[in-house]
Amino acid sequence: MTEDSIKQITLKVQRYNPEQDSTPHFQEFLVPVSRGTTVLEGLLYIKENLDSTLTFRTSCRMAICGSCGMLINNYPHLACHTQIEEFHSDTLTIKPLPNLPILKDLVTDLIPFFNTHKSIKPYTIRHETEEMENPTAEFTQTPQELETFLQFTYCVKCGICISACPTSASDKLFLGPQALAQCYRYCADNRDEGWQERFLLVDTDHGVWHCHLAGACSEACPKGLDPALAIQLLKRRLTSQAIGLRKKQQSSPVASPITETKAKVPFPEFTAKES
Amino acid sequence: MKQMQPRQNYLGPGGWVWAGKYKLERYLYLLHRITGLGILLFLILHLCMTTIFRIQGQDVWEATMALLHNPWFKIGEYLVCAAFIYHALNGLRLILQELGFALGRPTPPVYPYKDALRKKRPWTIAMIAVIAILALVFFYDFIVGGW
Incomplete structure (x- = not known):
């Protein structure tokens, strides 16, 4: 990756610390972004280099654990599954998911x-x-x-x-x-x-x-x-x-015990190791 | 240690009014509610006029009728008619789809994902076209002067 392909994007992140703040507020961070950088990587950059107090959930980084759901530019996304360049914008607004209580910053109470x-x-x-x-x-x-x-x-x-x-x-x-x-x-x-x-x-x-x-x-x-x-x-x-029109769903039976097994198929010759 | 209470973050009624970047069906949902409330408001006004004003004698009734011939009321009447067309046809779509018809079967989620409503969107757009044609016909009848 060349230096030219990296550009600066502003991430406007909603902050809320229940011990200090009465209402949430926004904080802006300048983050270097290249092709393929995800929103989660942007947040991790902030956490590692700019402000270690930023709080968000993350785990698998591949849309399997469901931890990093957040509101990105007013639409709910998984941060790990969303690339920054998708938005074609120099500023991204990141908020916690609505309709769920906020614990701190981008962390919601699930x-x-x-x-x-x-x-x-x-x-x-x-x-x-x-x-x-x-x-x-x-x-x-x-x-x-x-x-x-x-x-x-x-x-x-x-x-x-x-x-x-x-x-x-x-x-x-x-x-x-x-x-x-x-x-x-x-x-x-x-x-x-x-x-x-x-x-x-x-x-x-x-x-x-x-x-x-x-x-x-x-x-x-x-x-x-x-x-x-x-x-x-x-x-x-x-x-x-x-209205009494529902067809009765037959419950699946317990599998019958296996009484006989088929003989093992030998490996074809071309897969056999030379001894 | 002080126990912190989570901060409530419900969007409230604003959450169903604001449809933002969501697609067609989300806006149809919003319009369905607005037209429903509009028709209800019309019904209340209509019942008031045909009961309270009517029993107060011919003079009050004729004065009310004169007021209703105001062009703004004509536009309002057309809007109620258009709202009724939309609410009725979209309501039929909702009845069908909420009973699991015209939505298709579950399919394995293969990327790029396409939900059942999006798959049936051509039919939804056809319904919107019928609504638009009917709204134009009634516009000609109510506002332009009719046949």
């Missing part, structure tokens, strides 16, 4: 968000307690059955959908796109039998019916999860259940 996720029982529920306590084999599932919910399993719980959702902005009790999408993910899984318990939790004024299909959650989701689609499919299930 505990209420995780608690909402836990409240919809995001785990496999089966009626046969014995099999759940002492499993003998896996529950069978075809690739086609898996595809009915596979898209919704990629959630990294970054909180970006909550910050994009206009309903979450005005209704603090709303379960939010993340939890509702995960509710559908488990209800659509034919290894699960807990839909009745979950339907009771989401069939409320602050549950699935408060989604008005603005689609912002699906647009902003950095993992292409499409929570809006999952929520509408959940509404469809609830409606068809209420």
